[in-house]
Amino acid sequence: xxTVIAFAIVAVPVPALAQHExxxxxEGEKPVDHSAMDHSQMDHGAVAATSxxxxxxxxxxxxxxxxxxxxxxxxxxGPPRAADAIWGAEAMRESREALARENGGMTLFWVQGDRLxxxxxxxxxxxLWDIQGWYGGDIDKxxxxxxxxxxxxGPLEDxxxxxxxxxxxxxxxxxQAGVRQDLTGPERTHAVxxxxxxxxxxxxxxxxxxxxxxxxxTARIEAELDQRIxxxxxxxxxxxxxxxxxxxxxxxxxAGIDHFEAGLRLRYEFAPEFAPYVGIEQEWKLxxxxxxxxxxxxxxSVTSVVVGVRFWF
Amino acid sequence: xxxxxxxxxxxxxxxxxxxxxLAAMPAWARGxxxxxxxxxxxxxxxxxxxxAVGEGPIAVAxxxxxxxxxxxxxxGPLVRLKEGEPVTLRVANRLAEDTSIHWHGLLVPxxxxxxxxxxxxxIKPGETFVYxxxxxxxxxxxxxxxxxxxxxxxxxxxxxxxDPAGPDPVExxxxxxxxxxxxxxxxxxxxxxxxxxxxxYFNRQKTSxxxxxxxxxxxxxxxxxxxxxxxxxADVTGSTYTYLANGHAPSDGLEYLFKPGERVRLxxxxxxxxxxxxxxxxxxxxxVVQADGKNVRPVEVDEFQxxxxxxxxxxxxxxxxxxxxxxxxxxxxGMAVATLASRPGAxxxxxxxxxxxxxxxxxxxxxxMDHSGMDHAAMGHDMPMGEMDHGAMNMRDTSTLPADVKVxxxxxxxxxxxxxxxxxxxLGLDKIGxxxxxxxxxxxxxxxxxxxxxxxxxxxxxxxNMERYMWSFDGKKFNAVxxxxxxxxxxxxxxxxLVNDTMMAHxxxxxGHFFELVNGADRMHQPQxxxxxxxxxxxxxxxxxxxxxxxxxxxxHLLYHMHAGMFQVVTVASPEGVA
Ligand SMILES: [Cu+2]
Numbered sequence: 001x002x003t004v005i006a007f008a009i010v011a012v013p014v015p016a017l018a019q020h021e022x023x024x025x026x027e028g029e030k031p032v033d034h035s036a037m038d039h040s041q042m043d044h045g046a047v048a049a050t051s052x053x054x055x056x057x058x059x060x061x062x063x064x065x066x067x068x069x070x071x072x073x074x075x076x077x078g079p080p081r082a083a084d085a086i087w088g089a090e091a092m093r094e095s096r097e098a099l100a101r102e103n104g105g106m107t108l109f110w111v112q113g114d115r116l117x118x119x120x121x122x123x124x125x126x127x128l129w130d131i132q133g134w135y136g137g138d139i140d141k142x143x144x145x146x147x148x149x150x151x152x153x154g155p156l157e158d159x160x161x162x163x164x165x166x167x168x169x170x171x172x173x174x175x176q177a178g179v180r181q182d183l184t185g186p187e188r189t190h191a192v193x194x195x196x197x198x199x200x201x202x203x204x205x206x207x208x209x210x211x212x213x214x215x216x217x218t219a220r221i222e223a224e225l226d227q228r229i230x231x232x233x234x235x236x237x238x239x240x241x242x243x244x245x246x247x248x249x250x251x252x253x254x255a256g257i258d259h260f261e262a263g264l265r266l267r268y269e270f271a272p273e274f275a276p277y278v279g280i281e282q283e284w285k286l287x288x289x290x291x292x293x294x295x296x297x298x299x300x301s302v303t304s305v306v307v308g309v310r311f312w313f
Numbered sequence: 314x315x316x317x318x319x320x321x322x323x324x325x326x327x328x329x330x331x332x333x334x335l336a337a338m339p340a341w342a343r344g345x346x347x348x349x350x351x352x353x354x355x356x357x358x359x360x361x362x363x364x365a366v367g368e369g370p371i372a373v374a375x376x377x378x379x380x381x382x383x384x385x386x387x388x389g390p391l392v393r394l395k396e397g398e399p400v401t402l403r404v405a406n407r408l409a410e411d412t413s414i415h416w417h418g419l420l421v422p423x424x425x426x427x428x429x430x431x432x433x434x435x436i437k438p439g440e441t442f443v444y445x446x447x448x449x450x451x452x453x454x455x456x457x458x459x460x461x462x463x464x465x466x467x468x469x470x471x472x473x474x475x476d477p478a479g480p481d482p483v484e485x486x487x488x489x490x491x492x493x494x495x496x497x498x499x500x501x502x503x504x505x506x507x508x509x510x511x512x513x514y515f516n517r518q519k520t521s522x523x524x525x526x527x528x529x530x531x532x533x534x535x536x537x538x539x540x541x542x543x544x545x546x547a548d549v550t551g552s553t554y555t556y557l558a559n560g561h562a563p564s565d566g567l568e569y570l571f572k573p574g575e576r577v578r579l580x581x582x583x584x585x586x587x588x589x590x591x592x593x594x595x596x597x598x599x600x601v602v603q604a605d606g607k608n609v610r611p612v613e614v615d616e617f618q619x620x621x622x623x624x625x626x627x628x629x630x631x632x633x634x635x636x637x638x639x640x641x642x643x644x645x646x647g648m649a650v651a652t653l654a655s656r657p658g659a660x661x662x663x664x665x666x667x668x669x670x671x672x673x674x675x676x677x678x679x680x681x682m683d684h685s686g687m688d689h690a691a692m693g694h695d696m697p698m699g700e701m702d703h704g705a706m707n708m709r710d711t712s713t714l715p716a717d718v719k720v721x722x723x724x725x726x727x728x729x730x731x732x733x734x735x736x737x738x739x740l741g742l743d744k745i746g747x748x749x750x751x752x753x754x755x756x757x758x759x760x761x762x763x764x765x766x767x768x769x770x771x772x773x774x775x776x777x778n779m780e781r782y783m784w785s786f787d788g789k790k791f792n793a794v795x796x797x798x799x800x801x802x803x804x805x806x807x808x809x810x811l812v813n814d815t816m817m818a819h820x821x822x823x824x825g826h827f828f829e830l831v832n833g834a835d836r837m838h839q840p841q842x843x844x845x846x847x848x849x850x851x852x853x854x855x856x857x858x859x860x861x862x863x864x865x866x867x868x869x870h871l872l873y874h875m876h877a878g879m880f881q882v883v884t885v886a887s888p889e890g891v892a
Contacts, residue, residue, distance in 0.1 A: 066808055069769040074802035075886050082864040082884065083432055086424040091434045095411070096795070099430025102462065103868075104783075104790030104878025110510050138783050138790075139722060168722035171709070171778050172540060198780055201537045228521035272511050312510065 109135045110312065114224075115265075117308025118152070119281065125152040126304070134166065141166040143176055148183070159183040162192055173197030180210060186250050188212045202226065217245035218253065234275070238263040247288050252296065254288025267310055275310045351386040352560035354471060354492075358393040360400055364414065366436075366459075366469065367407040371496075374555050374562035378498035380468035381408065381459070387560045388492050388584060389457075389471030396452040397478040402444040404436060411435040411461050414444070415824070415866075416473065417622060418455035418606050418843045421446050423863025426824055428460045431866050431882055435461060452477035453606025454580040454624045456492070463501030466586040466872055470494065474580065475606075482758065483602045485578035485628055489569045492582045493590050493619070493640050493649050495554040496562070501586075505873055508548055509782045515550045516542075518644065518669040526671060539708050541726070543671045544644075545779060545816055546740055548873060549587045551647025556588065558640065563650035563663070573632050573655055578602075580626050581640075583619045586872040589643035589818065589846075591618050591742060592625075594636050594653065595664055599627040601750055605842040607827065608758035617750035618643065618739030620820035620846040622870035625750075635659035643740055643818075645669045670741030676816050677708065678728025678850030714814075718774050719788035723878075724814065725778040731812045734851030735832050740818060752853070753832045755840035761829060763858045764837060767808035773799075775847055775869070775879070777815040782877055784815075784869065790878025798882040799867065801859035810854045813847040819874065820846050821853075823883060824865040828855035844870060862887035 083092050111133035119126045128149040134141040143166040148159030164178035173195050180190040194208025207221040220242050227235040242258040265279030281304045285293045290300035350371040357364070364383050371380040371387065383389030394400050406412045413435050415427035425444045429435030436442040458470035472490045497504065507514040520526060520533060520543065528536075528543065536543050561567040571577050580603075581592060593599075593616040601612045603626035611628075619625055619640075629636075631653045637660075640649040645666045652660055709727050711720045718724075738749035777784040784790070801807060808831065811821055822844040829839035831854040839856065847853045862885050869879035 066767045066770045068771060071769075071800040072802045072805065075800040075805065075884070082423060082862070082887075083434075087434055092430070095430040095433075095435045097430075099428075100792045100795035103792060103876055103880040104785070105792035106505075106509075106876075108506055108509055138781055168781070171722055171725035172780060198540055200540060201534070202540060228519055230521055230523050231517050231519060272507075272514055 105137065107135065107137050109133070112310075112312035114310060115306075115308055116310070117277075117279075117306045119149075119304040119306045121302050121304040122299075126150060126154075126157075127152060128306075128308075136166070139168045141174070143174075143178075156184050158185075164192060164194075166196070169195070170197075172199070176208070188214065188216075188251075190218075199223070214248075216248050216253075218248075218258070219243040232269045234267050234269065236265045236267065236277075236279075238265065244289075249292060252289060252292040254286070254290070254292060256288075257286045258289045259283060259285050263306070265306070265308075273312050277306075277308055277310060279306045279308075280304070281306055350380050350382040350468065352557075352565065354386045354388045354390050354559065355384065356391040356393055357384070358395075360398065362392060362400065362402050363405070364389065364392075364402065365405040365407055366412045366414075371468065373496040373557070374564050376496070376498050376555065378496065379500075381412075381464050382468050383414075383471060387468040387496075388494065389469070391471065391490060392457060392473040394449055394473070394475045395478070396449050396475050399448050400446045402446065403441055404444065405441040406436040406438055409438055411437055412464060412469070413442075413459055413461045414457050415460040416444075416455065416457050417822075418453070418624070419446075419473070419475075420450050420825065420827075420861065423825055423861065423865060426863075426865065428824065428866045431864050449475055451475055451606065452481075453603060453608070454490075454582060454626050455606050456582045456584050456622075456624065458584065460866070463505065463586075463872060463876060466495075466497070466501040466504070470584045472580070472582055472584070482608055483578060483626065483628065484576065486575040487569070487571055487577040488580070489577065490559065490580045490582065491569075491638065491640075491651060492557075492559050492584045493588070493592075494557045494560070494584045495549075495586060495588055496557055497549075497553045497555070499553055501872075504549060504553070505876060508873055509877075512780055512782075513542060513545065515548065515552045516544060516644075517550065517552045518544050518546075518646065520544055526669075528671070539677075541677075541708075541779065541816060544669065545672060546644035546670050547588065547642065547646065548817075548871070550644055551642055554588065554642070554647060556585075556590075556640065556642055556647045556649035558638070558649040558651040561651075563648065566660075567651040568654045568657065569638075569651060570654055570657065571631055574630070576628055576630055577653065578626060578628050579638075580624065581619060582624045583621050585621055587621065589618055589620050589739065589820075590640040590649065591616060591643060591739070592638070592640050593617075594629060594631075594638050595661075596633065597629050597631055597636050597653070599629050601755075602626050602628050604755055604840055605827070605844060607841045609840055610756045610758055610838075612750060612754045613748070614750045614754070615747035616738075616742065616745065618742055618846075620739075620818065620844065620870070621872075622820050622822050622844045623842075623846070629653070631655075633661065635661040637661045637663050639664060641666060643670065645741070667741075672740075672816055672849065675732075675734075675851070676740070676849035678726065678731050678814065680728075680730045680732030680734070680851060714774065715772060715787075717787055718776065721788060722781065723778050723783040723785050723790065724776045724788045725780065726814055726816065728812060728814050728850045731814075731850060731852045733854065734848035735830060735853050737848050737851070739846070739848070752830055752840070752845075755830065755832065756834035756838040757829075757840050760837040761839060761841065763806060763860075765806045765858075767806045767856050769805075770808040770810065772810045772812055775811060775813045775815055775819050775821070777817070777874075777879070779816070782873075784874040784877040784879035786867075786879060786881050791880040792878065794881065798864065798884040801857075801883065801885045803859065803862060803885055803887055805859045807857050807859065808854060809857055810852055811845070811847045812852045813849055816849045817871075817874075818846050818848050819879070820844050820870040821868070822870045823857070823867050825861045825863065826857060826859070826865065828857040830855050859883075859885045861885055 115130040130147040132145040134143045143164040146161040150156040162180040164176040166174045166176045169175045182188040190210035196206040204224045209219040224238045240261040261283045263281035265277045267275040267277030269275040285300035293300040426432040452475045455473040458465045636653040638651040735752035742749045827841035865883045867883045868875045
């Protein structure tokens, strides 16, 4: 017996022609859909040519679309949970809660060291960290950020930590609010409000405004972009802009654009979670900030060669 | 080298029907021994079948991992049942955590469907759960798997065949199972966490300065402008997966023996957690005779794409000395391989992986854009992008959404013009140059049992956010709607349209039912399926007769999509109550 299938229903070409009429309105909705028709007719032809079989699909039936309606009353007549009637509500409770928790309700913990680097600038060796992490679900998270820098074998120049509540406000952005504590210099506590997320063209953006306990208003905008050279080699331009509403001489901050940084880092991802990099970073202090820097005997324009590692887990 | 089991011979391990005490039971049945896990599977059959879920170390192609296995093997045993007969399946849990078995595609009383939290409480460690199945109402190729946590990824799955009560309309000299799946040494929870935290973590085919994709600079800017990736074909890829055929890596050399001229039936089951496969046997035409366990009018093809959880039975008549069966992952990051061999050790060349696939305008929900160019070539990269006004292309126009779709952070895209895509062969197969199966090629062999027109229709949107790895129906993750199931009245006939507002293909599975694809076949021969792929940016439509009482899981069968929230409960209310 060499028949693949002993099928009772053989070619029924007539309905195919019947169906053909009016098939420009599949399900009676979208306007004429040439692409779908083209595909189906191609397939139709191909099948007919190759198998010679009775396949006649690709043409939508001319059935008027039934009304979209809520379920009939009878659909609500049963017990709210069918399994309770068999196994008992108490026996089902734990697995039912677990199912809801697992399928969509999970919480995670994430830490990323975006920049952990040594910086060499005109004979002075410094270091910098920029680490953030969160704990939470898809929408709400507790977000912690810390960054700072200093000189190797020297004092910390800047250090701060932020604790933020983060709430998803769209597909790509989170609104973040909380407090920032400065750990160096004249101690300051700030209220923070900001947004963080992925902008069009895949820029990672983090923008925040700060109001200190002295009433000073400042802001910071950071943006990074990953340019993939190969699957593992990535060039990352980065920029940071510091703004201030007023001069804050004790912090060396001037009104307007306080500072601007532009960096370029080339990293190699041994694994997506672990990527050492080398790069260059240029910082300019502007306006009154530049003056404050000069008074301190510092150069308002500093170029650093950096080497570091980016990691997450 | 491994020689596969010829499933027509039932000389292999059968279930311990008579319980002869512990001593009489094989090691796996006693459990806890935790020896190394075997690749490949035995067969169990009879009126009473014992299965034991255990765990242990496994090594696949030189890589080691920890796995969950049933009866000591991955895949677990082929469960061979008979139409018209009842069966008792006793499942012993030798794990330190809850487990379950769902009988994928079987029509059973809902309390034995095996979904913890929906149909039963689950199986506690040390407990044996007894599934009492009344006389089976179907025949065909199915499978089974855990519905607890992410155990399926760790090896807890196996094939299932129901032999027909009467003669089988498919005649074949050989009858083999080809179960496709994946192995990874990573813990499934690690994979889930990577997907949530590291966008496109497993993709090693991303666009870069040095890639060879046919994308212009304008194309690349367009994709970047949308914050989306044209290479986003598979979430988990060959960068961690070894693709398996009956538990065997390509290097293991799985063989199916035949004599030239024989008719070989291959029951292809996609038992993977996350992978679609493109299946072909270079040089051999395949006749598709069954889809999701239901016989279809035979269709001759050169290739077919099988979504996660689907099954296709094919018949081939090989003539050469050997033919390679290639199951290439949809993103082309790896393949599972087996050989049709006329003698042990015979081999045919293994074709290289084809070029990686790119998403197109159609996959972004702009289905009608390609009528300007009249064919697929007009989509995406072949189109002169400079002429297209990308600024005007709104990827997230929520005004077109029905009111019950929740618009929020969990929804990053809305298909502007979601066309019916059941005539599509699947991502990457539209210009392949030979005949690839589409849903529109399928029609039922036997007439369907319900000739009524649907009395209402409903639309369900498949929604997601790639960046946050959130997946849902109608913008609502399961944890938000666990108390608001989708309701049907008993015996109600409903036309359900699934609209995919994401750029990924989702295999959507409804438990306890078969639905009929509205694919242009005459109404009495619309093919019945339990799982339907909804292509990215497009739609798929089925007619459902809600004639199985109880609560049923309804979900994307991509394991991590389900786990991220693309899951719902379908309630079919009984006129008399459930008991
Ligand atoms: Cu999915």
